[in-house]
Amino acid sequence: MNLGLSNVRAMIAGDSQADRVVPPSGFTARLTVFAAAAMAFLAVFALALSLASGRLAARWGDELARSATIRIVAPLDQRAAQTDAALRVLETWRGVASARALTDAEQQALLAPWFGPELALDSLPVPRLIELISEPEGFDAAGLRLRLAAEVPGAVLDDHSRWREPLVAAASRLRLLGWLSTLLIAATMAAIVTLAANAALSANAQVIAVLRLVGATDGYIARAFIRRFTLRALAGATLGMLVGGAAVWLLPSAASEAGFLTGLGIEGWRWLLLLLIPLLAAAVAFGATGAAARRTLKELE
């Protein structure tokens, strides 16, 4: 039996007469459409999860890696001097693109959630914060730490790696799980279509026998079934993809990377990836029905 390109072409071109030789069967049809819709719906979320965790991994791994903080912990009267000394070191340090001390207002804003807006910073031994951005190739953090220890005793360099690394690892793992889920969804879809196609084939054993007697080839009979299941999977998956896509679209969005759960959205051109879901579902149904038909047609008679 040949289920190659010519069959794909014949299938897409359609053969209304060939379609009718197999009676419309209610329950396998509904089963396939429903399964395809449900799987596509799930696939949208798996895809969104993969994309979002990929995005987070990139942000935490790349953008945050380029920023670091220096705390100047010093008595009130030395704080300004030490801050200036630290900034001077940073100015010449290789790999540091820019460095600046946060203003009082900025620090006040950082602390406001905990201490309220009326905080008088200059009367409190609050560390002064310096934010530094590195060049893309990074800077020598260990060397900088030594140099600061020698020249600015109150300076503590925090390059965020302590909390960043596990987050990046988690995000990467999450992305892997997302792709794995997508794969499992495709496999489940194949299993369901195989079951439905087998049920349809055995329910139509009589029809197949008649078709054989009048000279139908296995390929012709298989196509009648394949076409059906492929179109059903395509229709169901399109529906599921649209509903799932709408659900993701309507998720409340958050701009900051802190909003991990709300950051599940899909961005820009990546929405086009959703179109792959129905196509993939159709391809899976095509393959699964073809395999089921090849097997069953050989067993029958």
Place this chain on the structure above:
Amino acid sequence: MIELENVAYSYGGGELLSDISLKLAAGSFHFLTGPSGTGKTTLLKLCYGALLPTAGHVRLFDRDVRGLERDDIAMMRRRIGVVHQDVKFLDHMPLSDNVSLPLTVSGRHAEAAGADLDELMSWVGLTSRMQALPPELSGGERQRAALARAVIMSPDVVLADEPTGNIDWEMSQRLLRLLIELNRMGKTVLIATHDLSLIRATKAHVQARVLRIANRRLQLAGADL
């Protein structure tokens, strides 16, 4: 066209048919008779490749059936029209579509709805039943439809298994005339029947050989008809 050489067949028990040799030459007309259960239907099935012989050789259009691929068998069935004793249709499609099914499955859609279909349906007296579903048909109507379906492809060979079993005398004469007509056009015809009067009625119109299965073997029946 169809050639059996020292063919034997058994369904698993004892041999039902033994040492059968038969040659259906192009344009020949055969009857096959014998009491019920002697293996007429079985012999026909051997003749269109539905059964493989347990011994000996069956050649369809000069090809041994044992060497045929599944698709080859499908192609053979387009050249050999069969009227089955227990004819089966696609119950969800109207009769006209069932009769033209051989054309449909071989990709000849245009002809499937053509004038030949109308003419054929009128010949077998089913014009008014074209839109009926097969389960709504009487036994005789089914057999007439079976004959129409068997010949719609204008096959080289027509094998008919009790084509007139449920049919009144007048209609069976009509069906017989259709088969004789096809034979005159050069088609090979084999009719299995235990209705000897049918055979006698044909004698005047066509040169037919009458074969009989007796004691598991094929004999040429003679003057006793």
